Amino acid sequence: MSGPWVGAGLRVLHLGKFYPPASGGMEAHVQTLARAQAEAGAQVEVLCANHSADGAGTSHEFHGRSPTREDWDGPVRVVRLGRAASVARMDVMPDLPRVLLRALKRGVDVLHLHTPNPSMLLALDVVPRLPPLFVTHHSDIIRQRVTGALFRPFEALLYARALRVLATSEAYVPGSPLLRAFRSKVRPLPLGIDLTPYLHPSAEALEAEARWRAEAAGAPLWLMVGRLVYYKGLFTALEALARVPGRLVVVGQGPLQAEARERARALGVEGRVTWAGYLPPDSLVGAYRAATALWFPSNARSEAYGLSQVEAMASALPVLNTAIPHSGVPWVSRHEETGLTVPMGDAAALAVAARRLVEEPGLAKRLGHTARERAVAEFRHDVMATRSLALYAEALGRPVPVAREDVPATPRAAAGRA
CATH class of the missing domain: 3.40.50.2000 (Glycogen Phosphorylase B;)
Known part of the structure; x- marks a missing residue:
């Protein structure tokens, strides 16, 4: 202003x-x-x-x-x-x-x-x-x-x-x-959100990034962030993990944690899931920077937006989200622009999208770059x-303030890793 x-x-x-x-x-x-x-x-x-x-x-x-x-x-x-x-x-x-x-x-x-x-x-x-x-x-x-x-x-x-x-x-x-x-x-x-911690990570965040990369040991590192509740699609993520290489880091706490751990054991992926619980801010920023993609497989309109998508996008991290009808989730991160969008509850489609990021040269970098640009412009x-x-x-009925040139004064009805 x-x-x-x-x-x-x-x-x-x-x-x-x-x-x-x-x-x-x-x-x-x-x-x-x-x-x-x-x-x-x-x-x-x-x-x-x-x-x-x-x-x-x-x-x-x-x-x-x-x-x-x-x-x-x-x-x-x-x-x-x-x-x-x-x-x-x-x-x-x-x-x-x-x-x-x-x-x-x-x-x-x-x-x-x-x-x-x-x-x-x-x-x-x-x-x-x-x-x-x-x-x-x-x-x-x-x-x-x-x-x-x-x-x-x-x-x-x-x-x-x-x-x-x-x-x-x-x-x-x-x-x-x-x-x-x-x-x-x-x-x-x-x-x-305040994008500063993601655009300009602290020394502690960079140290956390190195630790997360070491834990991944060169394999893909998939990330989920949010409360462990029914609409987050955690079980879909676990089923998808059984079809792709790498490790899934689950950040969050909630009532479904015990059931999710049992599901991971039943699927044979227990050894490839890190139940991180609540992470301090620097550690979470490091996880975003180290990850291959954010998995956001929510399955109901209870998920209206998804701020963790914005955190990932600001970190130049591609987002794999779901096409929830009449939800802002696929609007925040757009298909083939800032990530990939798959049908709700479709573990096979989520796995295919994850493999694309690993197998298609330049795809993850392109999506991550556009994701950061969109986060800075809109969020x-x-x-x-x-x-x-x-x-x-x-x-x-008061005079409407005139914003800085780089801050849109009115919201757009539709919008549009370093």
Whole structure:
């Protein structure tokens, strides 16, 4: 941005589910957006659930009561609400009404809710007067069909009150009944990340890269990054591994880990899988740099975007993803441009795509180069912040800030290893 923001000092309150160090794509996005907006001159606060009793760890599975506490993430004020229980993935937070009303009374120019987020959404539904409301719709409720059906009227009630509903990609909108119902107020806001650690790796990341390469011992190194949950397609990846050479590094934790380990044993690939769990940032950057490709075989629209694809692309790493109908996944990394896209749940097709990267001269390098270019052009955190503040200004009837020449002011409906 050249010169100060017209919206400098804008008071923004984000309502998330959790906040790092809690893991997850929505959590990472809320942190990245909040920090980037604060860097652009906004006064930013985040209200979310406290993921653990002591504030440590990355899991947000409920393991007992947690207290309400407040801290600062650089310039971002973060209020983490204590949880008393979790029922059907809805967190019970006794302090929520009091803390929310106190935050609203301090003065809020933009209230920004991130969904799915049942607890926060229901709390807002009963507040009679809200500040200008924006909703980022990260995903439909896919698997919990009964819960989703019961919850839908409450979603619709709040979405009707929103000034704008932000979709992570245009590709997701046609397959979402909720977004289609409010199509006139839907705008795309593609997710972005701070690319600096991937474009300019630290000495520790380069050391980690060397360790990962040594572990691969010259064989292909395939990488998966994400929570071990049903829609990530981990079993498809294990079946594909049985058809290709190399080692699969699985980064993440989740409820399917024990079953996945048993599946790996049954397939005879147990010795070629590294269950890495949670990796520190430098070690993860090193893994991206050492890998042959990111495997992203997700199998449901619960996977609406896939930020780990962006991390891989910024590392000039090709992505092998899936053609999930009406999902942003194949839009983020495009077939034959930044990676290869295969049908959902097709282990044989995933294996064929992986072998292409190994066997076709120059293919992996070409895809990786284009992947990095696309990440820099479309998925930087400052690009996302610029777009978000411009969307706020447009909806509020304020002058829309003029972005730097290298930062697109409005999101594109369709976009386009060193």
